[in-house]
Amino acid sequence: MAINYDKMLSIDRRIVYLIIALAIAVPTIHPLNLPVTVTPDVRGVFDEIEKLEPGTPILISVDYEPSTTPEMDPMSKAVILHCLLRGLKVIGISYLIYGSGIGEDLFNEVEKIYEEATGKKLVYGRDYCYLGYKPGDYAMIIGLGEDFKGTCKQDNYGKSVYELEILKPIKTLRDFPLMIDLHDDSYINYWIIYGNERTGIKIGSCCTAVMATGMYPFWRAGQITGIVGGLKGGSEYEKLVNEKYNLKRRLKQARAGMDAQSVIHIVIILFMLLGNFAFIMKTKQSKKQ
Amino acid sequence: MKRLLLVILSLIVIIIMESSWARDEFQLQQLLPEKIEARDTPNDDGSSVLVVWSKSEAEEMAPENVQYVVLQADSPDKRFEPVKYVGVKENLCSDNPKYFGFSEKNKHWHFAELFVPMNKEFFFKVGVTDGTTTITGAQIVSAQARPNLIAWHKLNNFVILIMMFAFVILFYNLAKKNPNxxxxxxxxxxxxxxxxxxxxxxxxxxxxxxxxxxxxxxxxxxxxxxxxxxxxxxxxxxxxxxxxxxxxxxxxxxxxxxxxxxxxxxxxxxxxxxxxxxxxxxxxxxxxxxxxxxxxxxxxxxxxxxxxxxxxxxxxxxxxxxxxxxxxxxxxxxxxxxxxxxxxxxxxxxxxxxxxxxxxxEPRLLGTLKTADTGKIIMTILLFIGALMISFHEWAPSEIFMYIKHFFTVL
Amino acid sequence: MEFWKKRIPLIIVFLAGLTMILTYYSSRKEAVEILTSYSKWYQIIAGFALLLGVVSLGQVHIAKIRKLKSGWAYSLIMIIAFLVMSISGFIWGIEKGTPFMWIFENVTTPLASTVFSILAFYIASAAYRAFRAKSFEASLMLAAAILVMVGRIPFGEMVSRLLPDSLYFLRIDVITQWLFRVPVAAAKRAILLGIGLSSVTMSLRIILGIERTYMGGE
CATH class of the missing domain: 3.40.50 (Rossmann fold)
Incomplete structure (x- = not known):
């Protein structure tokens, strides 16, 4: 029976979509629990946080949109939780208007996880705070470098930043040895240009997988301390936090997503191989004819 | 007899402890810097001053709890308050090329950046502390924080900008003469x-x-x-x-x-x-x-x-x-x-x-495209030279190498 | 007319561009203030321009509904959604717990996530269609794509562990990491360098008034 390679090459897109949907759904429902290995890119962010003494302030910028929350949330939670477990004073902010709600939910959820994991209570305004969206684009970052509180004025809930105990020792961005940018676009460029270059604040990048490849030149040049990219980076970070702090409730959201990602990668590779097989066979066939 | 033995034993313990304190104090004194300087932070908006002091050879032997301490006062007659603690192996001037450049000498100096009100003179001393005892040197230095109009550390960037400006105008004029x-x-x-x-x-x-x-x-x-x-x-x-x-x-x-x-x-x-x-x-x-x-x-x-x-x-x-x-x-x-x-x-x-x-x-626009191409050629040559220098810097005169490195580093 | 439409904007572009360049080379607070005030001005002007956008949106969709052009129902949905969001925002505000925020969190956000998630399906179909070993370069790209895709998942690491320690450098995850750190970073750097130099040239062309196509006309 002759195989119709033309048909194979122009396979109906809907068949591809159906297989992809199944490849995502099945491992999400039945996790495979595949092992995770930690890469140096992720360790770069983790170790930089570990180097900080308890009580040191750290800035976390929530710069992603609702559409990327499934990919960004797991790593964001792991990083914020890590900072809190380390005893750092976590100050959240956002460059994006969407960050206001996303950051609020994120901090609330991490607070719950922290309390469940350690049995200790966090105090808003003393252990952490969320300043929310601050308008002004890059001018906002420049402003933070000049006068942190004057630029922020209020936190996400309308409270004056001058009343927050956690911000008492903070004058400018220079008072933060490190910041972590949780981003799904190139907003980190602004933090590098106007934050790192002007004030010397170190920056760690937590981004979507698509963005991660673009972060390598910055990492190699020493402009960022490390990269936590996509669900893969998130799962590695979860592993590091789980192991270091021996959590009662282990973090596993990103790892669960990695199972689906593993299957989908294999399916796409199979598609690519199938397409190439059909292409080569068709070329051979037409040469014979 | 027992009492005598007890007294002798106590005396021995006291002598040992005394000598160990003396040794500690001696070590702390050994760490006191020979030279201290204070200056306005270069290339800043006038918010800080820098205090720099020479590195001591005794740093290698210093225990972990020993730190340098910078003390500050409004006038030399007033009481000096500690304002910054610096670990004996931390804050070398070579760690901060933005303020100190890339000279080899920077490896032998420590620094502390102190944020002070603008245009007011402050006085500084540098001491050493082990957490319980603090000793300070006699030398007092002073500095005023002043805003700097020009950010000299961006000179390299400025030179490249001027070069690009010149190329744009040059190729614009060349294109007028030769449109093809x-x-x-x-x-x-x-x-x-x-x-x-x-x-x-x-x-x-x-x-x-x-x-x-x-x-x-x-x-x-x-x-x-x-x-x-x-x-x-x-x-x-x-x-x-x-x-x-x-x-x-x-x-x-x-x-x-x-x-x-x-x-x-x-x-x-x-x-x-x-x-x-x-x-x-x-x-x-x-x-x-x-x-x-x-x-x-x-x-x-x-x-x-x-x-x-x-x-x-x-x-x-x-x-x-x-x-x-x-x-x-x-x-x-x-x-x-x-x-x-x-x-x-x-x-x-x-x-x-x-x-x-x-x-x-449009010939004049096409001409300006040559600017970017020329820039790329120059960059490629510089990258090549840079790679060679990084690879073989041990054989190059290090101060010249450091100077060139400084010029081509974004700070 | 030429004076108002071309000469004045060119003078503004030149002066604004020059000021921005000069502020970059100064450390004084005043320079930072100029820089931030420019950004604020832009945002204020862009805020007014939003009105232009709303007018344009209304014109296009109302015209479509009136003429019952194909897809007019979508335009109607758009107008209704626009009115609901605007009115609820004006009446109850946009804080958490208000109807505006409820719609944003429960309608806009899931819809945006849905559109984004379509990317997974499109990547698969694009990969199937486009990754063909037609030439040496295309084959190289195909091989790299497969290596990276396997190397970025736990499965790749599991397979790699079967290799003895002496062949560590052949592990797929190690090759993937190397691809990211060396060839990918090098290529991206080269592209970024080209973009950087070209954008400097382009900016100078705009500041000097050599490039003015964006003002209309060539």
Whole structure:
């Protein structure tokens, strides 16, 4: 029976979509629990946080949109939780208007996880705070470098930043040895240009997988301390936090997503191989004819 | 007898302890810096001063709890208060080339940056502490924080800017004299006329997107420049051009450019401002709307030129479903792979910036393209020299190497 | 007319561009203030321009509904959604717990996530269609794509562990990491360098008024 390679090459897109949907759904429902290995890119962010003494302030910028929350949330939670477990004073902010709600939910959820994991209570305004969206684009970052509180004025809930105990020792961005940018676009460029270059604040990048490849030149040049990219980076970070702090409730959201990602990668590779097989066979066939 | 023994034993213990204290104090004293200096922080806005002191050889033997301490006072007669603690192996001047450059000597000096009110003199001492005992040197130094008008650490950047300025003017004038400058073929730009022609033959519209960002981005301006060319072709061939926009400002600029193109083609009445419209500022609302528009209008040619984010493949793949010829161009390095696989032509990075000069064939614009090329040649040579110097710096005179390194480092 | 439409904007572009360049080379607070005030001005002007966008949106969709053009129902949905969001925002504000925020969190956000998630399907179909070993370069790209896709998942690491320690450098995850750190970073750097130089040239062309296509006309 002759195989119709033309048909194979122009396979109906809907068949591809159906297989992809199944490849995502099945491992999400039945996790495979595949092992995770930690890469140096992720360790770069983790170790930089570990180097900080308890009580040191750290800035976390929530710069992603609702559409990327499934990919960004797991790593964001792991990083914020890590900072809190380390005893750092976590100050959240956002460059994006969407960050206001996303950051609020994120901090609330991490607070719950922290309390469940350690049995200790966090105090808003003393252990952490969320300043929310601050308008002004890059001018906002420049402003933070000049006068942190004057630029922020209020936190996400309308409270004056001058009343927050956690911000008492903070004058400018220079008072933060490190910041972590949780981003799904190139907003980190602004933090590098106007934050790192002007004030010397170190920056760690937590981004979507698509963005991660673009972060390598910055990492190699020493402009960022490390990269936590996509669900893969998130799962590695979860592993590091789980192991270091021996959590009662282990973090596993990103790892669960990695199972689906593993299957989908294999399916796409199979598609690519199938397409190439059909292409080569068709070329051979037409040469014979 | 027992009492005598007890007294002797106590005496021995006291002597041992005394000697150990004496040794501790001696060590702390050993650490006291020989030279101390204070100065205004260079290249800053006047918010801090720097105190620098020479490194002591005894640092290697210093226990972990020993630190340097910088003490500050308003006047030399007043009490000096500790304001900064610096670990014995921390804050070497060589760690901060922004303030101290790359000299080898920096490895032998410590520094502390102290934030003080502007234009007021402060006095400093440097001491050593082990947490319980603090000893300070007699030397007092003073400095005032002053704002610096010029950021000298950006001199390297300024030199390159001036060089680029000179090249732009030089090539602009050269192009006036010799209008036939060589420029390599860019397939994506060559295909623009073909794409517009195809749309005309099929009687279908053209869709043009200027990207994710507003007109304040250079890439969007470049895209608008290409739009001017595409719109003038479309006006000549009487083909409808649709420009859905994500930003109102970019939309009004696009309207102006397309209107001008129709006027120049002698068909101002055929210009329809409703074909250049605002959709939504939200990324995926915009993407969904444009995808829907593609499905309904079935444009024969799609242009995706500008900076794009995660929507790139969503747009390009929807376009490919409708069978349109697709020309993309972006400076967003993350999105280039998506456009490469899903579009017929893709302008990579700088090709997008070269487009307006390439399409207009205006000799003076073409001439300025040579500026970027010359810059690239210079950069390549510098990269090569830099790589050689990094690889073989042990054999090069180190101070000269450090100076060159300093000049080519972004601080 | 030429004076108002071309000369004045060119003078503004030149002065604004020059000021921005000079502020970059100064450390004084005043320079930072100029820089931030420019950004604020832009945002204020862009805020007014939003009105232009809303007018454009209304014109296009109302015209479509009136003429009952194909897809007019979508335009109607758009107008209704626009009115609901605007009115609820004006009446109850946009804080958490208000109807505006409820719609944003429960309608806009899931819809945006849905559109984004379509990317997974499109990547698969684009990969199937486009990754063909047509030439040496295309084959190289195909091989790299497969290696990276396997190397970025736990499965790749599991397979790699079967290799003895002496062949560590052949592990797929190690090759993937190397691809990211060396060839990918090098290529991206080269592209970025080209973009950087071209954008400097383009900016100078705009500031000096050599490039003015964006103002209309060539």
């Amino acid at each position: 400058m060589f420029i390599r073929k860019i397939a994506g730009l060559e295909a623009i006329d073909e794409a517009v022609g195809r749309a005309t033959e099929m009687g279908k519209p053209i869709m043009y997107l200027t990207g994710y960002y507003d007109i304040s981005e250079i890439s969007t301006i470049c895209s608008v420049n290409i739009l001017a060319h595409v719109a003038s072709k479309a006006a000549q061939y009487r083909t409808r051009i649709i420009v859905p926009s994500k930003w109102p400002v970019a939309m009004s600029v696009c309207q102006e450019v397309v209107r001008e193109a129709y006027t120049n083609a002698g068909r101002p009445d055929e210009y329809n401002p409703n074909d250049i419209f605002f959709i939504a500022g939200e990324q995926f609302s915009y993407t969904a709307a444009v995808d829907g528009l593609m499905m309904r209008e079935k444009p024969a040619a799609n242009f995706f030129l500008g900076t794009f984010a995660a929507e790139s493949l969503l747009l390009a793949e929807a376009g490919s479903m409708t069978g349109a010829i697709q020309i993309a161009g972006t400076d967003s390095t993350y999105q280039i792979p998506f456009f490469v696989v899903a579009c017929d032509y893709c302008l990579i990075g700088e090709e997008l910036y070269a487009a307006s000069a390439y399409l207009s064939r």
